[in-house]
Structure formats: C-alpha cells, structure tokens
Amino acid sequence: MSLGTNIARAGGKASYAGLDLLASGVILLDVGGHIVYANAAAENLLESSLKALSRQKLSALFSNPEELAHIIAQAREHKYSDLRQDLTLERVGKDPLQVHTIVAALDEDELVLIELRENVQQLKLDREERILDQSQVNKELIRNLAHEIKNPLGGLRGAAQLLEMELPPRHLAELREYTQVIIKEADRLQTLVDRLLAPHRRPHIVGDVNIHEVCERVRSLILAEFPAGLTIRRDYDASIPEFRGDKEQLIQTVLNIAHNAAQALSERIAQGDAELIFRTRIGRQVTLAKVRYNLALDLHIIDNGPGIPSQIRDRIFYPLVSGRDGGSGLGLTLAQTFVQQHMGVIECESRPGLTDFRILLPLP
Template structure:
C-alpha cells in the first residue's frame, strides 16, 4: 500500500458530513475521511487496504468517470450508484450520488464525494419532527390547561353534591365522577410534566441508563424474554438528565416488551440494547463531531402500518388501553438533550434509534 501523501492536506475532509475519498485514477485509495470510515464500519487503516471500486455493486460507472476526469475530458463527473456496506458482500447496500472532481489539473489525485440519497430525506424528516414536537408542546400545554380548569370545578361540585346526598346508590354516582376526575387530572399532570419539570443535569453514563432499564424490564417480564446487551464501552459520559433518559429508554423498551406478548408466551422474545459512537452527525441543521447512537431492537410484529408515521404524536397508541404518551414523552426527553429519535419497523424487527451528541 502506498503511503498516504501529505496527510495535513486532506484533514479538512474529516469535518464534512458526507463521505469523501481521495483516489488515484485507477481507484487506489489515498485517503478516506471520518464519515466514510463511519459508514463502512471499519477502521481507516483497514479501508486503505481496499480499492474504492470494491465498495460499489457496479464498478464500471466509477472506473469510467475516474478515467474521464483524469484525462481532463470532463472537470466533474456525476452518477448515481449503489455502495456496499462491506466490500465482500452486496447484501447491505446504500444508494449514493457520486461526484468525481480532479484536485489538480494533470495531477494523479481525484476527489470522490459520496452523498447518501437517503440523507436529505432523513434531514427533512428530522426538521418535520422538530416542528411537530413544537406544535405538540403548544397543543398539549393549551389542551391540558383547558381541561384542568373545568376539571377542578367538576370534582369540587361532585364532592359538595356527595355531602348533600343520603342515598347510597346516588353516592356511587358522585364517587364515579370524583374517581374519573382524578384519573383525568393524573393524565393532565403527565401531559404537563415534561414541560415544567426542571432538568437535573449531571454526568450520564449511557450504559448505567441501559442497565437500569434492563433490570426494570426483566423484573416485569422475568420469563420468555431475553434482553441482549451489545455495548461499546468506549462511549464517554456526557452531561444530561439521567432520570429523563431512563424514562425515555424505558418507555420504548416497555412498549417493545408489551408488543412481544406472543413471543414471550412462546419463549423466544428478544430485546436488544446496542450502543455505538458515530461521527460527523447532523441533527436539526447542526453538525456534531461525535454522537451516541442507541438502538432498541425487538423481534416483535412491528408497528401497525396505519400509525407508523404518527407514533410520536400524543395520544396515538397501537395497543388497546395505551395512553399514547410514552413515545411522545420519549421524543421530548431526547430532544431536550439536542438529540433525535427515529423508528424503522417491519414485521419481525422494530428498531428505535436514539442519537445524542457527545462532548
């Protein structure tokens, strides 16, 4: 392998949120940036032992464009291709838009930029989610206050009425009114809680959070459910509200465990808690050098298709008797840590992906 030329010349590419490779006209790698390393999932040193063409399902468009740019036939070449997640396998694929540009006229180095076609879609989805959360906050706050004010009057009137009634049968009716008013009051308090509860900021270890959630889930579902841990122990602590993050992860894990009821009965239910570090992540139009990525995966039936796009909306639930607040609160708590949360669900596998910036 040829030594990497002038490393400092290409260091700025590590600051980009897109994949960049510097190659020779024959496709030999001279440099890959941090985002390329992150997407490939292997170290830069290992990457440098491969050729750029090894990472494409069809190598011909890349080879032809590299040759055309190197011969000065075109200044910049563009094409859409399919990148492989591993050079030896085409099973995990990533559609990309490829831009090939010559660095120096007559030189032997060519810059290849690879833009995930899904990246723009993901950013648009994050922006919509942020806007939706703000709308949800205003809706919940206004709705909760509109409910809370007359609710106190209803409960008070029922109590006064109960004091004037001597009939036991009629007293049962007033007790129902008081009981239901209290239940609605508790619901309103849960709606308002994340917006008025102060942050308790401290150093948070994400694996302590995961272990706490794991112990709570296994205490409630001691048989038929396996909770597998796949941790990257190198992840540093970060500043945050530990209790809020426990609640966010617990809400997701608990929903997953409830969705696994049939598999728990069969004894083959699986819940996976996986942590990784990702680099050069863009969240809400801000780029972060490092971020924590937490996956909460299950092998359940998946999120019902009719609510898949609305699962983070308040009062939307795919389970009879569900309040529809668990995922809304989880999203609120994660976004209060400048993070984002997404869900990818198919029958047999549901993955919730939480991304939180690291220092």
C-alpha cells in the first residue's frame, strides 16, 4: 500500500506531522497546484525551505513539468489509486532531479500528495557514464600529450650528452653536474611518459583469473613493504568463480589502490592500529556501463585512514592528481583504465576513518 493511500485513509491535517520523519520527499498540492506542505526531505531535495516553497506552483520549479502535471491530473481524476513513474525533472541553474515519483489524490482535503524518491540506480548510471566519458577524454589527452613530450625530451637528452662531451677537461667535474641534472630529469620525465602510455601499449593478455589469488599476491607485497603496524584482514566469499581476464593488470589495479591506502595509513601504522580489508562478494543484477549482468564480482578495498581530501575527492581518477606529497597521480588512473578494459568500474566512498574502493567486474 502506498504512502498516499495510507494518508488518504488516515485523513486530517494532523496526520501530516509525521511526514518529516520520512527519508523520501513528500509534497502536498492544493486544487490550483500550489504547494501547501513539503516535508524536510522534500526541502533538502528541492534545495529550498517550506517557507519559500509555500504557495508556489510546483510546475514553476521545473523547466519540464509536463509529465509531472499529466500524472497529477490523472490522479485528480481518480483513474488509479496512485501513479508511479520515473522522471527527470530539469531545473534552471541546478542539477536535474532523477526521481521515482508516486502521486495520489487525498479526497478529504482535495489535496494531491506527491512522493519523490531519488532514483539511485539512474544516478549511478549517470555517474558511471560521466566516468567513462572522462576516462576516454583522459586517454586521448594523455596519448597526445605523451607523444608531444617524448620528441623534445629525446632532443634535450641528446644535446646534454653532446654538451658534456665538449666540456673542457679542466672544468669537466664542475660543469658535468649541470649536464647530469638535465639528463636525469629527461630520464625521469621519459619514465613518467612511459607509465602514462603503458596501458595503451601493453597487450591485453586474457586467461583464467581467481580474484583471491590476486588479493593474496597483493597482500604479500604490501606486508613485505609494511611489516609492522598494519593488519590486512581478509573477508572472502569462496564461492566466487574464476573469470576471464588479465591477471597481471588486475594485480596492478589492486596493488595501486592498496598501496595508496597503506601510504595514507602512515600515522596509524606508527600507532600500530592501521587496517586494510580485502572483501569479496557476488553482486546480482548489476548494471555496468549500461549493460545488465546477472552476476558481478564486488571487491572492496577498505582502510581506516584519514580519508581522501575533499578538494580532490571528485578527481582522484584523473591523471596527475595526487593527495600525497611526491605522488605521481597515476596509480588510480591506471587502475581505472585496467578495470574499464575488463568492462568494469571502480567506485569510491571516503570519509575520515573509512575509505572504501569498490571494484565491480562482470562474472560469467
């Protein structure tokens, strides 16, 4: 039974008081389509207070109110006990609302109740689409930029070597220091460019992959580098089947994420209470890049560190973005590229005390 039906049966305006306790947005409209009530969740969703919303026409809040107006009219005509529809409500100067809408008429007060629930699945699809689009732009940018950098780098290095050969013997030791700076910096930049191009050059070697073998390999590598103060807890679902993939790429993906996490845990490692968790589960009916899969690997890499700084949280998968001094900002970019080559996605949730990287890959 819907919320609208329950309220209609309860009747009386006193019954609206409890609506502020609901997580979904609830709006009541009068006969003229004006807002007479909006609960706290609706205020948050619409980014406006009840005082500002009161007596406004609901249709005035959106630039495409036609579909919503149509189902409201149907509800007033009592064609159905309630009407349900997924809508994208466009707003001027604000992000559109992806909502599941339930509309019901309340006979006693001649009001219409509208319940708005954020469509989490649609938001997830939109977010994945943005990530994929941004990743494609990044790939093209990286490829073009790397090739533009490589050519002059070779010239700079060669010129520095020739210059070093022409230095007068009496000043060789003194001036060689400067030519070596040029050569070493050129080599460092060459290494960076090679890392940028690595995912696009290396062939995709497909074989049978056991995700727990991948996790165990990474676990041993991390513990070898951080032997004290860090606990890596395993929470595996042994029923996860093998799947076809590039094992080395997946090891590199998990290693990049786990290594970043271990470095972020430096203070807790010093205190002796740092923790990483490798958790594997099976996801069912998962949509990845607009394709529905019956089964998916759901791998979480969780740490109890300080969290990702808020100013870079939305950009952590962009190349050369790092939250650590001295970081190259390539680890997560490469991880995202490798996972996308497996038709999967990486998601991240972070707050102080808990950062959760989630890798989703389709399973056979």
